[in-house]
Amino acid sequence: MVSTSPNDAFVAFEHVQKSYDGVSLVVKDLNLSIGKGEFLTMLGPSGSGKTTCLMMLAGFETATHGRIMLDGTNINEVPPHKRGIGMVFQNYALFPHMTVGENLSFPLEVRGIGKSEREAKVKRALDMVQMYSFINRRPAQLSGGQQQRIALARALVFDPSLVLMDEPLGALDKQLREHMQFEIKHLHESLGITVVYVTHDQGEALTMSDRVAVFNDGRIQQLASPSDLYERPDNSFVAQFIGENNKLPGVIESIGDGKCTVRLTTGEVIDATPVNVSEKGAKTLVSIRPERVEYKPEMMPAGAHTIDAEVMEFIYMGDLFRTRLRVAGSDEFVIKSRNTLGQRMLSPGEKIKIGWAPQDARALDPM
Amino acid sequence: MVDLTSAPEILRTADGRPLKSALAQAQRKAKWRAFFLVLPLLAFVVLTFIVPILKMLERSINHDGFSSNAPSMVAWFQDHPASADIPEDAYAALVADLVQMQKDKTAGAAGTRINYTVPGTISVFKAAARSADTLVPPYKEALIASNKMWGDPLLWVAMRNASSEWTSDFYMVSSDLKRNADGGVERVEDNQRIYLYLFIKTFVLSLVITVSCLLLAFPIAHWLAVLPMAKSNLLMILVLLPFWTSLLVRTSSWIAILQEQGIINDLMVWLGVIGDDGRVRMIYNQTGTIIVMTHILLPFMVLPLYSVMRVIPPSYARAARSLGATSWTTFRRIYLPQTLPGIAAGSLLVFILAVGYYITPALVGGADGQLISNLIQFHMSKANWSMAAALAAILLAAVLILYWLYDRLIGIDRLKLG
Numbered sequence: 001m002v003s004t005s006p007n008d009a010f011v012a013f014e015h016v017q018k019s020y021d022g023v024s025l026v027v028k029d030l031n032l033s034i035g036k037g038e039f040l041t042m043l044g045p046s047g048s049g050k051t052t053c054l055m056m057l058a059g060f061e062t063a064t065h066g067r068i069m070l071d072g073t074n075i076n077e078v079p080p081h082k083r084g085i086g087m088v089f090q091n092y093a094l095f096p097h098m099t100v101g102e103n104l105s106f107p108l109e110v111r112g113i114g115k116s117e118r119e120a121k122v123k124r125a126l127d128m129v130q131m132y133s134f135i136n137r138r139p140a141q142l143s144g145g146q147q148q149r150i151a152l153a154r155a156l157v158f159d160p161s162l163v164l165m166d167e168p169l170g171a172l173d174k175q176l177r178e179h180m181q182f183e184i185k186h187l188h189e190s191l192g193i194t195v196v197y198v199t200h201d202q203g204e205a206l207t208m209s210d211r212v213a214v215f216n217d218g219r220i221q222q223l224a225s226p227s228d229l230y231e232r233p234d235n236s237f238v239a240q241f242i243g244e245n246n247k248l249p250g251v252i253e254s255i256g257d258g259k260c261t262v263r264l265t266t267g268e269v270i271d272a273t274p275v276n277v278s279e280k281g282a283k284t285l286v287s288i289r290p291e292r293v294e295y296k297p298e299m300m301p302a303g304a305h306t307i308d309a310e311v312m313e314f315i316y317m318g319d320l321f322r323t324r325l326r327v328a329g330s331d332e333f334v335i336k337s338r339n340t341l342g343q344r345m346l347s348p349g350e351k352i353k354i355g356w357a358p359q360d361a362r363a364l365d366p367m
Numbered sequence: 368m369v370d371l372t373s374a375p376e377i378l379r380t381a382d383g384r385p386l387k388s389a390l391a392q393a394q395r396k397a398k399w400r401a402f403f404l405v406l407p408l409l410a411f412v413v414l415t416f417i418v419p420i421l422k423m424l425e426r427s428i429n430h431d432g433f434s435s436n437a438p439s440m441v442a443w444f445q446d447h448p449a450s451a452d453i454p455e456d457a458y459a460a461l462v463a464d465l466v467q468m469q470k471d472k473t474a475g476a477a478g479t480r481i482n483y484t485v486p487g488t489i490s491v492f493k494a495a496a497r498s499a500d501t502l503v504p505p506y507k508e509a510l511i512a513s514n515k516m517w518g519d520p521l522l523w524v525a526m527r528n529a530s531s532e533w534t535s536d537f538y539m540v541s542s543d544l545k546r547n548a549d550g551g552v553e554r555v556e557d558n559q560r561i562y563l564y565l566f567i568k569t570f571v572l573s574l575v576i577t578v579s580c581l582l583l584a585f586p587i588a589h590w591l592a593v594l595p596m597a598k599s600n601l602l603m604i605l606v607l608l609p610f611w612t613s614l615l616v617r618t619s620s621w622i623a624i625l626q627e628q629g630i631i632n633d634l635m636v637w638l639g640v641i642g643d644d645g646r647v648r649m650i651y652n653q654t655g656t657i658i659v660m661t662h663i664l665l666p667f668m669v670l671p672l673y674s675v676m677r678v679i680p681p682s683y684a685r686a687a688r689s690l691g692a693t694s695w696t697t698f699r700r701i702y703l704p705q706t707l708p709g710i711a712a713g714s715l716l717v718f719i720l721a722v723g724y725y726i727t728p729a730l731v732g733g734a735d736g737q738l739i740s741n742l743i744q745f746h747m748s749k750a751n752w753s754m755a756a757a758l759a760a761i762l763l764a765a766v767l768i769l770y771w772l773y774d775r776l777i778g779i780d781r782l783k784l785g
Contacts, residue, residue, distance in 0.1 A: 060685055080688040093686035097704045106700070107690035158691065 009033035009069070010194050011057065011162065016066035018052050026052050028218040030066070034196060036161075039188050041197045043205040044215030045241070053215075054164055054198045059083050070162065081110075086155035086163040086193075090170055092147045094139035100126070100150050101135040107158040125157040126150075128187065145176045152184065156191070165197045169204065181207050202242050206230065214238050231289075235276060236364045239287040246293070246333050248286040249366065255280055259358050261305070262286050266328040268307045271358040276365050283366040290322075292360040293335040295352045296344070306355040309333065311346045321345060327354065420763075427537050427756035432480030433529035436473040437464040444530040449550050453523055458506035461517075465499035468492075483754065484525045484536050484545065491516050520548035537757035562742075566761070569739040572656060573721035579661045580668040580717045581710065588672035588709070593681070606669050609662065618730045621659045625650040625731075651733030659731050664720055668713035675709030711777045719766050 011034040018027040027049040034040045042050035055061040056068060059080030067074050075083055094103050104125055108118040126132040129149035139147055148168060155163050165184070169177045185208050188195050199205055205212045206226040214221045214229065214237070222234040233239035240247075250264040252274070260274045262284060270286065277284045294300050295309070312331045313324040320336050323346050327333035335354070337343055346352065378386040434441055439460035447457070468474040478492030491514050502509045510517040524546050528536060539545065539552065543560040547553050554560070587606065591599045609617060624630045632646045641647065649655060679702070687697040725740040732741070739762060746755035 058685075058689055060688070080685070081691050081693055083689075084691070085689060087686065087689040089682045089686055091680065091682060093680065093682040095683060095686075095701055106687070106692070110690065110692045110696055154690065164689075 010036040010038070010071055011196065012067075012069040013053070013057075014067045014069065016053075016056065016063045016068060018049070018056060018061065019064045025064075025218055027056075030218075030220065032213060032220065032223070034194060036194055037192050039185070039195045039197065039208060039210045041199060041205040041209040041212045042215055043199055043202060043212050043241075045200060048215040049218040050198050050213075050215040051166060054166055054196060057196065058085055058087055058164055084158075084160050084162075086158070086160035088151050088155045088163070088165040088168040090167045092139070092151040092168075094147055094150055094154070096139055099136050099138055100131070100142075103139070103150060104154050104157045107154065111158060121157055121159075125153040128156065129153045129183075144172050145180065148172060148180060149183075152187070156187070156193070160193070162194045162196070165195065167199050168197075169199075169201075177204070178207075184208065206242070214241060216241070233275075233287065233362065233364070236285050236287065236366070239362065239364060244290050244334060244336075246288045246290060246327075248288070248328055248333075250284060250286060252277055252280050252282045252284055252363065260363055262363055264307075264328045268328055269305055270307060270361060271305050271356070272361040272363040273359050274363045277363050284363040285366050286361050286363050288356055288361045290334045290336040293354050293356055295335065295337075295346075295354045297353070300355045301357040304355040304357065306353040309352050309354045311348050311350040311352065313348060314346050316345075325352075325354070423756045424760055426753050427760045428534060429532055430480055430483075430529075430534060430537070430753045431532035432476040433526065434532045436468055436471065436477045437461075437526075437530070438467075439463045440526060441530045444527050449524075449527060451520055451548065453507070453518075453520075455505055455507050457523075458510055458517075459504070461510070462499055462502055462506045465492075465496045469496040469499055480529050481522070481525050483540060483751075484528070485519075485522055488516070488522065488525075521546070524548060524550055537753045538761070540754065541757045541761055562758070565737075565739050565742055566765075569722055570765075572653065572736075572738065573718050575657055576660045576664060576721045577668075577714050577718045579657065580665055581714060583661070584665055584668035584672055584713065585706075585710075588669050588676055591669070591673050592676035592679075603673075606666055610666055614663070614726060615730075617663065618659060618727060621655075621662070622650055622731060625655060625658065650731050651736070653732070653736045655731040655733065656728045656736035656738070660721055660724060660727050663727060664717045664724075667716045667720060671712035671716065672706065672709040675706050675712075679705050708777070711773065715769070715773050719769070722766060723762060 011032075013030045013032040016027060016030040017025055019025050030049075030053060032053075042053060044050045052061060056063050057070075059075070059078065063076060068076055070083065070085075094100075095106070098106065101122055104122040105118050108121055113121070122135070123132060126135060129152055131146065131149050131153065134142065134146065134150070139150070142150065151168065155165075168184075169180050172180060181204055184195075187193075188208075197205075197208065206229070209226055211223060211225055212229050213223045216237050222229060222238045224232070224234075229238065229242055233242060236247075239245050248262070248264055248270065250262040250270075253261040253263040253269055255274055255278070258273065260272050260277070261269050262272050263269050272284075272286045274284075300306065307327060309325040309327045311323060312326055315322040315324075319339055321339060321343065323335050323337070324331065325333040325335060380386060380389045440457075443457050443460040464477075465474065468477060474492045474496035475489060478489035481488045481492065495510065495513060495517070498513060502513075507518075516522055527550075528534060528546065541562050543555050543563045544552050545555050591602055591606070594602065622629070626632070627646045627648060629650075631649065632641075635641045636643050636646065649658065683701055683705070684697050687701045688694070692700065722738075723740055724738065725744060728736050728738045729741055729744070732738070739758060743755045743758045743762075746752075746758065
């Protein structure tokens with residue numbers, strides 16, 4: 001696991017605040033430490049402040065308050081071209097009047113690197129993304145995926161130790177995007193660079209990152225590994241934002257020993273794990289992943305409370321079955337079951353009982 | 368198995384007609400409809416633009432002032448090759464024509480035609496025509512006795528050239544060339560070379576105006592392009608304001624500002640920069656022409672630049688900065704090359720407009736701020752249509768050459784005018 005203590009952090013945001021208009025804060029008291037060699041993703045809806053954070057790190061925006069540290073030095077006053085940070089932009093930003101080779105050579109030229117060394121580095125970087133044969137093309141003659149690779153190679157050609165990526169795969173189609181995710185991930189692993197990646201695509205964040213910082217409303221809502229984020233969301237926003245999720249509003253009936261029971265607004269009682277609720281009678285929103293809901297009696301965890309459900313809709317999705325249920329007065333409850341041999345297909349109108357292990361139902365703050 | 372060696376089969380429609388002719392027929396109606404829609408505009412352009420230009424070009428190589436009024440001379444020149452020695456029968460033909468000219472009152476017209484290449488001949492023709500019927504043979508001696516110019520071989524070269532209504536004389540005069548007595552071509556004397564000098568001055572001044580427009584417009588256009596839309600629209604109105612103001616009003620306000628008793632001179636005298644007797648002359652000379660025309664043509668530079676700069680994403684500059692370039696390198700290597708289509712379009716536009724500009728140099732140019740268009744106007748006011756047409760045609764050719772060069776160097780499809 002990558003070390004993340006602030007003392008030896010490679011990149012650190014310390015109490016950073018940012019305001020564009022002097023009236024409202026886009027980034028509110030950001031504290032974030034990124035270890036050397038880490039792949040950290042800033043994930044969040046648009047307007048959550050994640051891109052602003054990236055721009056402050058790159059030097060295109062100045063922090064209104066606080067310090068940004070890079071490798072132990074304060075870079076607040078360092079202009080972007082002296083930070084030595086590689087950056088991949090959303091629309092690639094390849095210079096249209098230069099060939100691929102000239103684009104890659106540019107950062108080396110401005111550093112005053114000699115011609116032969118430049119050529120060697122350009123070749124190495126292009127080989128890294130398997131694009132050397134395109135060295136004399138112009139960006140306009142390349143497809144989106146090819147431009148993406150060139151942008152990546154350009155951000156890496158001058159051997160930066162930190163690379164920022166601002167939604168670099170947003171313009172690609174799904175298949176290419178998934179392919180590029182793995183390619184970026186492999187480059188990160190083989191080069192040992194530190195990557196700060198911004199995206200609003202949670203799948204991308206989960207696939208690629210060592211850690212994910214979920215942004216909303218100018219704050220980090222949760223900073224955790226992908227599995228923690230998915231399985232143990234800290235609050236309702238994270239639970240909603242990452243993956244699909246069933247919500248059951250209710251009131252804490254009993255609490256203690258890492259377990260609680262929740263009385264739903266319609267009267268049923270269910271098991272849950274308290275996360276950010278602490279006392280009896282508090283309002284809560286219980287969050288359960290669709291694939292963790294059980295409906296076959298023989299598979300039900302021992303001693304679990306069960307509640308009644310009625311099948312509203314059954315959707316065959318190939319590898320999965322997706323069933324929409326009416327539970328506790330709402331017909332938005334979804335369960336997913338794998339299409340395994342002998343898996344039962346539910347039919348609309350069928351009455352079933354559902355339940356789950358208490359640790360899979362998380363009692364969070366009411367939204 | 369498919370036979371790959373056979374010729375490709377002609378594609379046919381379901382009822383057996385060739386696909387190409389079927390397609391042409393299907394589209395014919397739409398084509399005719401489109402043609403009739405543009406017909407009014409086409410007719411308008413042909414009548415008001417193409418025909419006048421062709422007419423002008425014709426005038427520059429056609430003048431029948433002499434050839435139609437001196438039939439005997441035309442016949443004599445046709446029968447006799449050019450020679451330095453003019454025989455008596457040529458003078459006889461001349462006198463016969465002069466007698467007829469006096470009757471038809473056309474001696475002036477004929478004299479005017481010759482006057483273009485041999486100055487001072489209008490009066491010679493008129494005087495000779497008045498006394499033509501009193502002359503007795505031998506006409507050669509009689510005419511030379513009345514005015515020794517009639518013995519000048521240059522005059523006979525000029526008359527021989529004018530005996531055809533088609534001529535290149537006007538282009539020669541416009542290029543400061545003349546014919547010598549042998550019928551060859553040579554440059555006119557130094558002190559008479561006005562046309563080439565004026566052409567060169569027009570192009571140099573236009574270049575200066577274009578460069579100053581570019582230097583002023585580039586920062587403005589950049590600023591407009593990076594400002595938020597609401598603010599840039601407001602500023603754009605300020606840029607366009609001169610467009611909506613009368614040219615005369617703008618020009619006279621410049622006179623008020625720049626003249627020797629004007630605002631700038633008053634201010635400098637008040638500040639003590641110059642003495643009251645050392646007021647700077649900034650108008651009614653080349654300086655005035657440059658300043659006022661730069662102001663008037665500035666929007667034509669701002670608009671193409673703005674339209675190009677507006678669509679350059681700021682991420683290019685950011686990418687360059689993140690790659691380690693200083694702001695100056697970013698400007699020089701990344702931003703500037705991408706604004707080239709706008710620079711080229713604006714410069715071409717301003718230069719072409721400046722080369723043909725008439726009213727401003729006429730008002731504020733004084734003696735040495737006049738351009739070639741003012742000379743064209745001068746010839747038109749003197750009814751020297753052919754001279755004006757020849758000068759205008761040279762100007763047109765120069766502009767077309769520039770246009771062609773532009774197309775070769777930058778490509779006309781990259782022109783962005785707004």
